[in-house]
Every structure is written in structure tokens, then in C-alpha cells.
Amino acid sequence: MIERADQLILNYVSKAADAAHGVLRPEQRLDFTRRLRTRIEAERRGSQSAKDVTRLLARFGDPVLLVEREARRLAETAPLEAAAVAPVGEEATAAFPKIRDDVPPGVARSRREAERRLAREARGLPFAGFRRAAMSVANPMVTEGRDARTVVKEHPxxxxxxxxxxxxxxxxxxxxxxxxxxxxxxxxxxxxxxxxxxxxxxxxxxxxxxxxxxxxxxxxxxxxxxxxxxxxxxxxxxxxxxxxxxxxxxxxxxxxxxxxxxxxxxxxxx
CATH class of the missing domain: 1.20.120 (Four Helix Bundle (Hemerythrin (Met), subunit A))
Structure with missing residues (x-):
């Protein structure tokens, strides 16, 4: 059974891989997810705490933004290769997955921080675990991976x-x-x-x-x-x-x- 901390990392890297699908070429996508996983494990320093891993992944930010940054890097360092992924110029971002609710990145980051703060405050309330579990469609980054779906997956x-x-x-x-x-x-x-x-x-x-x-x-x-x-x-x-x-x-x-x-x-x- 995959531990909670490992499951959070796996979910995060999987989201990044999904976001990279159709944006990066297969070999670029594989290299990107491999480097991302390696960097996360290095920053993790062997911690098995789900809370520590959640905070670490929050510092990495939205996986979609990481994919966009990687695509821009590839476009700048290898224009010919980037042309096979998306048109160069202002239209290049059209091929990127849309950020949640189509809000600007700064607004999205502020919203995620507010959600994490509310989640931390809610943990001090009675039966906070049940409230987090009831958020069966919630973002695991907000609920620290403890929603109804992950509980069923982790503890069948x-x-x-x-x-x-x-x-x-x-x-x-x-x-x-x-x-x-x-x-x-x-x-x-x-x-x-x-x-x-x-x-x-x-x-x-x-x-x-x-x-x-x-x-x-x-x-x-x-x-x-x-x-x-x-x-x-x-x-x-x-x-x-x-x-x-x-x-x-x-x-x-x-x-x-x-x-x-x-x-x-x-x-x-x-």
C-alpha cells in the first residue's frame, strides 16, 4: 500500500504529466516528469510526513504553471523543437492547458493560499476530518490528500x-x-x-x-x-x-x- 506522503507526490507528478500531454513531446514530457520527481524527492529529504510533503508541493505551485514554464524554456532554448509543440509568439500559450477558472496566475496563487489557510483553521474544529472527507471532489492539495476517494484508495x-x-x-x-x-x-x-x-x-x-x-x-x-x-x-x-x-x-x-x-x-x- 502506498503511504500517504508517496501518494501525494504521485498525484502531483501525475497531474503535471497530464498537463504536459499534448504540450510537450513524449520524450520531453518523460524528461520533465523525471526531473520533477527527482527534484521533489531531493527537497523532501526522506520525510514521510504527509503534512511536510503537502507544504513542499505547495511551494512548487500549480503543476500546470510548471508545464507552461517548461514549454517556454524549451521554446527559448530550442525554437525549432518548440515549433512542433505550439506556435511561437503570442499564440503559443493557446496550446497550454487553462488554469483553473481561467484566472490570472497571481489570483490563482492567492486563492490557493487562502484555501490552505482555511483548511488549517478547519483542522482545529470538531470532526474536521469528516468535513475534509466530505469534500470528495476537492483538491487533495487543499485537503492534505484526505478526501473520500483517497481514503478508499489508501485503505481498501x-x-x-x-x-x-x-x-x-x-x-x-x-x-x-x-x-x-x-x-x-x-x-x-x-x-x-x-x-x-x-x-x-x-x-x-x-x-x-x-x-x-x-x-x-x-x-x-x-x-x-x-x-x-x-x-x-x-x-x-x-x-x-x-x-x-x-x-x-x-x-x-x-x-x-x-x-x-x-x-x-x-x-x-x-
Whole structure:
């Protein structure tokens, strides 16, 4: 699995390569992306911090502007070769990809800086990780690479575990025949819990909360709610009936809490 810092660099270089398509010749494009990656790695100095890499890439600026600068350099140093890419003169920029919103470069840089400042301020607010994840179409440079798409790409096993837990909760209302002596929702919960426990992405505390919340909801929730429903009605049989009536719903509630917590911790990693 590619680490977050490496993924940010890969995304940045890929954007530069896409912007260079049709602007630079294939060999020029390959040389440009190779030199760009080498320069980034040199400036990175082996850091594995996604925040450090984000700040580094922000200093490099918009990949589209880097491609335009490279095309101008090639046009100045090798006019004959540049003629095969775009017409020389004022019309040369027409072949370049358009900058976001067609705004002047200075305005675009100011806007990006403002977006980064707002992102930094938002990180101090409660559940900032969820807000960043909700920006599924946002620029990873603004959200530090933590949007819904990158989370799914970087943590497919963890996302699959959450989906299995959701399925376990959704199966509770259905009166499915048990497998051996085990109810189907319990089997699904056990499979999801195993996937959670074998993950090295979540901290141990988060994993225990994730697998324990459904159990706590089933047992403690069933006992409390079942006991309240029985009220003054005597007899163990009445309590057992109410316990099983309530425990399934409380298991779903506990599983919901588990999924929400694990998803939050998955998104809000530093």
C-alpha cells in the first residue's frame, strides 16, 4: 500500500504529466516528469510526513504553471523543437492547458493560499476530518490528500471491514435461518471484527471500541431496555422475551456507533 506522503507526490507528478500531454513531446514530457520527481524527492529529504510533503508541493505551485514554464524554456532554448509543440509568439500559450477558472496566475496563487489557510483553521474544529472527507471532489492539495476517494484508495481493507459491519447490522431485521448454532448477523459481525483487528491502520483502542460497541449494545442495551420494557411484569420468561426484542435493535445502534467511530478515525489520521 502506498503511504500517504508517496501518494501525494504521485498525484502531483501525475497531474503535471497530464498537463504536459499534448504540450510537450513524449520524450520531453518523460524528461520533465523525471526531473520533477527527482527534484521533489531531493527537497523532501526522506520525510514521510504527509503534512511536510503537502507544504513542499505547495511551494512548487500549480503543476500546470510548471508545464507552461517548461514549454517556454524549451521554446527559448530550442525554437525549432518548440515549433512542433505550439506556435511561437503570442499564440503559443493557446496550446497550454487553462488554469483553473481561467484566472490570472497571481489570483490563482492567492486563492490557493487562502484555501490552505482555511483548511488549517478547519483542522482545529470538531470532526474536521469528516468535513475534509466530505469534500470528495476537492483538491487533495487543499485537503492534505484526505478526501473520500483517497481514503478508499489508501485503505481498501479497512473500508471493506466497515462495509461488512454495516451489512451485519442491516441483516438483523431479517429472520434468516441460523448457520449451525450461529445467527447470520453474528457471523457477519465476527468477520468484520476480524478484519478490524487485523488492520494496522487503527490504534488498538480504536479497534477495541469498534468491535466492542456492537457487543455492548447487544448485552447492556438489551438488559437495560429489556428490563425497562418488562417493568413490573413478573417472571424471567417475560424478561427474556423483552431482552431479545430489544437486543437486536441495540446491536444495530452499537454497530452504527462502531462504524462511525472507525470511519472518523480512519479519516482523521495525522
Amino acid at each position: 481493507r479497512e473500508v471493506a471491514a466497515l462495509l461488512v459491519l454495516v451489512v451485519a447490522a442491516l441483516l438483523v431485521p431479517f429472520d434468516l435461518a441460523p448457520v449451525a448454532i450461529f445467527q447470520v448477523p453474528v457471523i457477519a459481525w465476527a468477520a468484520g471484527s476480524a478484519m478490524v483487528m487485523f488492520s494496522d491502520t487503527w490504534a488498538l483502542r480504536d479497534r477495541l471500541i469498534g468491535i466492542g460497541s456492537p457487543l455492548l449494545g447487544y448485552t447492556a442495551g438489551g438488559l437495560i431496555v429489556g428490563g425497562l420494557r418488562v417493568g413490573g411484569e413478573p417472571g424471567l420468561e417475560a424478561f427474556v422475551v423483552e431482552f431479545f426484542n430489544a437486543s437486536g435493535v441495540m446491536f444495530m445502534v452499537g454497530t452504527g456507533v462502531s462504524v462511525v467511530w472507525l470511519a472518523y478515525r480512519l479519516v482523521d489520521q495525522e
